[in-house]
């Protein structure tokens with residue numbers, strides 16, 4: 211009996227449901243490229259984002275509202291205006307940008323301290339893996355201090371937005387976690 215109820219809930223979860231996802235990270239990390247790669251399946255030519263892009267993506271029976279925010283230093287203070295009601299955060303790192311890993315780490319942990327994001331799951335993309343000098347996902351995980359995160363579902367996935375690798379895998383993980391947490 212219990213099992214059949216949970217089966218019904220599982221199937222009903224997501225019907226007409228809207229899920230809010232934020233894509234954050236330093237400028238040039240590949241956020242906008244990832245957003246449109248996920249939505250259109252192609253690589254688009256981007257300009258630095260001033261403000262945000264928001265797109266709707268159908269994922270199974272869910273509607274994902276994905277907000278891609280500009281990552282330049284001067285606009286990072288505005289990220290917090292978008293935190294409310296966020297189910298999942300996608301934090302994108304340029305894995306070749308070794309000089310700014312400490313800045314990425316700082317921005318990530320500052321953001322995760324915000325009250326409004328305490329319930330949000332975190333997916334990190336160690337992006338630009340097609341580049342020979344890219345740090346591995348394990349190396350990025352270490353410099354970002356991800357193992358220090360407590361009481362939060364998180365994962366790091368190696369990706370290349372240009373080649374389209376890792377993106378679906380990452381999104382699948384994020385949606386599974388959000389579903390599990392909302393069904394509890």
Ligand SMILES: Nc1nc2c(ncn2[C@@H]2O[C@H](COP(=O)(O)OP(=O)(O)OP(=O)(O)O)[C@@H](O)[C@H]2O)c(=O)[nH]1
Nearest residue numbers: 237238239240241242243256259281338370371372
């Ligand atoms: N080689 C490689 N280049 C990438 C990858 N993803 C994005 N880029 C390139 O990196 C540059 C910046 O990408 P954007 O998607 O505009 O970066 P962004 O994070 O949105 O940057 P802001 O809008 O300034 O915050 C572009 O030239 C992209 O083509 C990747 O996986 N591999």
Ligand SMILES: [Mg+2]
Nearest residue numbers: 241242258259
């Ligand atoms: Mg952008």
